[in-house]
Amino acid sequence: MKPTTLSHLRQWKQEQRKFATITAYDASFAQLFEEQGIKVLLVGDSLGMTLQGHDSTLPVTVADVAYHTRAVRRGAPASLLLADLPFMSYATPELACQSAAEVMRAGANMVKIEGGSWLCETVKMLVERAVPVCGHLGLTPQSVNVFGGYKVQGRDELAAKQLLIDAQNLELAGMQLLVLECVPTELARQVTEALSIPVIGIGAGNATDGQILVMHDALGITGGHTPKFAKNFLAQGGDIRGAVQLYIREVEQGIYPDEAHSFN
Numbered sequence: 001m002k003p004t005t006l007s008h009l010r011q012w013k014q015e016q017r018k019f020a021t022i023t024a025y026d027a028s029f030a031q032l033f034e035e036q037g038i039k040v041l042l043v044g045d046s047l048g049m050t051l052q053g054h055d056s057t058l059p060v061t062v063a064d065v066a067y068h069t070r071a072v073r074r075g076a077p078a079s080l081l082l083a084d085l086p087f088m089s090y091a092t093p094e095l096a097c098q099s100a101a102e103v104m105r106a107g108a109n110m111v112k113i114e115g116g117s118w119l120c121e122t123v124k125m126l127v128e129r130a131v132p133v134c135g136h137l138g139l140t141p142q143s144v145n146v147f148g149g150y151k152v153q154g155r156d157e158l159a160a161k162q163l164l165i166d167a168q169n170l171e172l173a174g175m176q177l178l179v180l181e182c183v184p185t186e187l188a189r190q191v192t193e194a195l196s197i198p199v200i201g202i203g204a205g206n207a208t209d210g211q212i213l214v215m216h217d218a219l220g221i222t223g224g225h226t227p228k229f230a231k232n233f234l235a236q237g238g239d240i241r242g243a244v245q246l247y248i249r250e251v252e253q254g255i256y257p258d259e260a261h262s263f264n
């Protein structure tokens, strides 16, 4: 299988071809996702909640992410593999370089970091040192204590304007991909249209270039709380392979997320 690269994602954006991505934390699921046709995988720090049972992503370490990145890379050799830099591991540009080195050596193709314009210097430094960067704006789970919970972001005019400015600043600094989490559909549309890089949404409506889901949400293993945007693709019967194919099809055809799984 030919490896997926950032050039493919840029081309899909130009062609307005929507794409589905998903989190993965181990070799078996990574292999299954790649075999079913998912081309982009994320080793998310959501592993702190889904695998480790914490109530936030804050306890996750760079070593945790590197461990799971190695496993996912073995299972999915051709996927474009993103790895999260966890809480405080990119508090300064120098720290970001050290943390990025660890997850890139583990097999990641790109790192994802959460935050706005304050990260421009970090993005520039990473990109100059050959580490591609995916940004993450909107509901950034590492900031849960600042937000006072897992709440939709960018709802008022000022916050929406700031988010758009942050996205543009980060693109100028060298960011090559953006994840937008839990923002109103209209704001996600504006950001997606304003940027020339691909934008991947989660709880951000269906106007973004791609979608991402935490694999547990896509398979209905959501524990106590199911986020509004989560959809259990296993619920219609069939097996995990069928559920992944359904997820890909619904994203590519713009069926998922519908209004019931979005914020307005």
Ligand code: KIV
Binding pocket: 023, 042, 043, 044, 045, 046, 047, 084, 179, 181, 202, 212, 213, 214
């Ligand atoms: O950690 C994660 O899984 C993520 C996704 C929710 C995008 O950041």
